[in-house]
Amino acid sequence: MPASTAWPILLAFGITLSFASLVTSVGVGIGGLVLVCCAVAGWAKQVLPEEHHEMIPVKARQFTPSSVRTQVAHIQVSEVHRAFLPVESYAVTSGLRGGIAGGIVMIFPALLYGYLTQHSIWYAVNLLGGAGVAHWTNATTADIAAFHWNGLITATIIHTAICTLIGLLYGAMLPMWPRRPILLGGIVAPLLWTGLLHSILGFVNPAFNARIAWGWFALSEIVFGIVAGVVVTRSGKIRTHQTLPFILRMGIEAKDFKGPTGDRR
Structure with a gap:
């Protein structure tokens, strides 16, 4: 063991x-x-390099099988003999595509918020990449609304990482919501996520919390969730065979691969 x-x-x-x-x-x-x-x-x-094991004593016992049947019934094993739940699932790559698409679309509400409130599209960018903005500890509104290379690079890295991870999460969790996945993944989940951040950000980063317009933040999250959910749900599903190689379970096709039932994939 x-x-x-x-x-x-x-x-x-x-x-x-x-x-x-x-x-x-x-x-x-x-x-x-x-x-x-x-x-x-x-x-x-x-x-590494080998797993550690420990020996467990096994007590042997005599067992003599007995049955009143004179014949043995053979089970015809087929593809539907044992069901794997869920029977079909989205590929991991569909979640990546959904996260990338949602991350691109949600940029526009954020830029619109900065333009309407501060007359600068860089305001929301610098808020997200606040750690890279010059003089962030004593930053003025005009400084945050200005263009900063370090703020843009930091915001891009943060935004890309978060959208990719959430996209993978969508690809993994949407099969668990067979009914109304867009409603749950595109509206309910973003609102819960926004409420969670609103409740803890005041303690974690009060300066950042004071500058966030939570209505616009929730709108951006909802746009992301809807777009990511639509992209994932419109992607083709793959059958959840545990015996398939990992490369196929990710949704990457291989030529002339013969599946467990003899079909070519």
Whole structure:
């Protein structure tokens, strides 16, 4: 049997301390990072290059099968003999496409907000990339509304990473919502996400929280969710065969590949 280990629990505790440092102190975050590094190293030693195992004693017992039947019925195994739930699912690449498409479209409400309120399309960009804007700790509204290369680069990196991760999440979770996936993934989920950020951002970053127009923020999230949901749901589904290679489960086709039922894919 696989050897028991406490490293996963310590890793989870270290990650918890790292995020708790956002509302406590830097020392808590440093302790969490140290614990994360130790847990990752210790866990890796237990699974690489070979997994550690422990011997479990097995007691043998005599068993004589008996039956009153004179014939044995053979089960005809077919593709529908055992169902995998969900039977069909979206490919991982469809979630990536949805996240990229939603991330591109949601830029326009954000730029429109900056133009209407501050007469600058760079206002929302610099808010997102606030850590890279010059003099951010004492930044004025005019400084945030101006163009900054470092703010643009930081905002682009943050926006791309978040949209990609949420797109992957959509691709994984939309099959769990067979009814009205656009309503749940495009409206309900963005509103819940906006409410969560609104409740904690005042403690994490009060300066950032004071400058966010939450109505426009929710609108941008809803636009992202609807577009990403539409792109994902219109993508073709693939059958969820656990025996298929990982490359096929990602939705990447291979020529002349014969599936478990003999069909070519």
